[in-house]
Amino acid sequence: MVAALLVACAIVSEVVATLALRASNGFSRLGPSAVVVVGYMLAFVLLAQALKTLNVGPVYAIWSGVGTVGAFIGGVLLFGEEARPTTLIGVGLVVAGVLVMNLGGGLKH
Template identity: 75%
Template structure:
């Protein structure tokens, strides 16, 4: 169940981050409301997941996968550029998340 909560937290965090971009500095009501609801829900789900999972690996997965999700969403929704350095960064994030997961495990 903890991994399902982490997945939900990632989805809401990515949604909120993309809504933050769409809010134009929190000047648009709809996207701004999604920012508040999305981040609030993400933190609640993450807090619930941490009742049964180790914080280090969970945070690595949550932040790493969220970063990649926000990157992909930015490319897809906002036509943001994909550069070689960006792809190297994404690769390093994936490697880091895998190492944290394998090194610390997700289950207590």
Template identity: 70%
Template sequence: MAVVLLLGAIVAEVVGTLSLRASSGFSRLWPSVVTVVGYAVAFVLLARTLRTLNVGPVYAIWSGLGTTGAFIGGAILYGEPVRPLTVIGAVLVVGGVALIYLGGGTTH
């Protein structure tokens, strides 16, 4: 169940981040609302996840996959450039997350 909560937190954070760009500096109402709700949901689900899983690996997974999701979403939704170095960076982030997960354990 904690893994499902964590995945939900990641999705909510990515939605919030992508909506932040669409909000144009909080000058557009609905993208601003989606941003605030997305981050609120992300933090609630992350807090619930931390009831049973260790903070280090959970935060690494949440932030790393959130970063990668925002990178991919930005490329798809906003036409942001995808260059070889950015792809290598995303692969390194995911690899680093995997190492922290494997080395840190995930349960109390």
């Protein structure tokens, strides 16, 4: 339960950092650039703690897949990026891939 919460917080941290990366304008804006550094550092620390008790394959699939979808949704909502039909299909495939990856079970080691 605690490990799952760590993964969830790592995902939120990574998505925030990724969106801040977009807002940093190539690291030319100090505030968003600081959020990028702190956000990614926090994401990796939290993920590392979760991996003490969880298997890396399924957890990485969840972290990267949900982070990808979260960054996509954030880009649409915050930056007005387009959500084209093919992009939405891709999001569906990412979600399906994460689900299939986790069907094998074995999250905990």
